[in-house]
Amino acid sequence: MITLHHLNNSRSQRILWLLEELGLEYEVKRYQRDAKTMLAPPELRQVHPLGKSPVITDGELTVAESGAIIEYLVDTYGAGKLGVGDRLRYRYWLHFAEGTAMPPLLMSLVFKTIEAAPAPFFVKPIIRSIGKKVRTAFINPNLKNNFDYVERELGKSAWFAGDDFTAADVQMSFPMEAAGSRGTSLLGPRSRAWLDAIHARPAYQQALARGGAYSIR
Numbered sequence: 001m002i003t004l005h006h007l008n009n010s011r012s013q014r015i016l017w018l019l020e021e022l023g024l025e026y027e028v029k030r031y032q033r034d035a036k037t038m039l040a041p042p043e044l045r046q047v048h049p050l051g052k053s054p055v056i057t058d059g060e061l062t063v064a065e066s067g068a069i070i071e072y073l074v075d076t077y078g079a080g081k082l083g084v085g086d087r088l089r090y091r092y093w094l095h096f097a098e099g100t101a102m103p104p105l106l107m108s109l110v111f112k113t114i115e116a117a118p119a120p121f122f123v124k125p126i127i128r129s130i131g132k133k134v135r136t137a138f139i140n141p142n143l144k145n146n147f148d149y150v151e152r153e154l155g156k157s158a159w160f161a162g163d164d165f166t167a168a169d170v171q172m173s174f175p176m177e178a179a180g181s182r183g184t185s186l187l188g189p190r191s192r193a194w195l196d197a198i199h200a201r202p203a204y205q206q207a208l209a210r211g212g213a214y215s216i217r
Contacts, residue, residue: 002026002073007040007053008033009215011066011174015054016211018070018170020203024077028210066174067094070167078167085161085168093160093168101150101175104142108182111135143186147179151188158197165201173198174216181216 004019006012006028019026031041031053045051048064055064056073063072071094074083083090115131153160161168176195179186187195198204208214 001058003029003057005029005031005044005047005053005055005057006211007031007044008212010040010053012054013207013211013214014066014170014173015056015069015073017173017204017207018073018082018167020206020210021082021167021170021201022073022077024073030212066171067098070094070171074167082165082167082170085159085164085166087161090161090166090168094171097171097175101146101172102178104139104146105175105178105182108135108139108143111139143179147186147191148188150176151191154190154194159194169194169198178216 002019002024004012004015004026006016008030010033016028031044033040040051040053042051044053044055047057048055048062050064052064054066054069055062056069057063058072058076063069074081111131111134115128119127157163159165159169160172176187176191180192180195
């Protein structure tokens with residue numbers, strides 16, 4: 001039996017969604033973030049040494065990292081489902097999601113958190129000035145470049161790997177939802193339409209019902 005070790009408001013939500021898309025039987029073991037630090041609880045280290053989510057166990061096997069989990073589930077249980085489409089594009093978007101799209105989104109969150117954190121009054125202006133410069137000169141241009149590219153690519157087909165929905169769309173859901181949660185300026189009309197399309201899928205709705213409340217900062 002597959003067990004998803006599910007951390008609230010995390011990348012494990014898309015694994016939950018994939019399990020529903022594949023129609024697999026699975027169990028969910030829930031973990032809650034620390035309300036102050038937003039970090040995963042130490043209990044996850046008993047599953048995987050890094051103590052992060054997503055991670056699944058399947059019998060004696062433990063698989064971590066979203067991309068590796070997605071490939072494992074599709075290859076092992078997909079029976080030809082969700083791994084179709086243009087194979088090169090499929091693999092490209094599986095890697096683009098975490099390798100290119102997420103780093104500047106994460107950096108943006110980190111710098112905004114630092115700028116908002118308590119600090120002595122005489123230091124605060126310096127922190128804000130440095131943060132603004134980094135976001136203006138590096139983070140924001142990279143975000144715009146990435147999601148302008150995504151918008152153009154979605155003009156080629158309805159889904160990331162072609163005309164059919166695949167697991168590449170599942171993998172891309174987290175950065176796309178993260179971008180959407182930071183303001184609509186990052187996402188063009190095709191990207192917003194793509195988000196509407198995945199949110200309307202029955203398996204996506206079933207995953208929300210199974211996983212509980214889900215939001216991305």
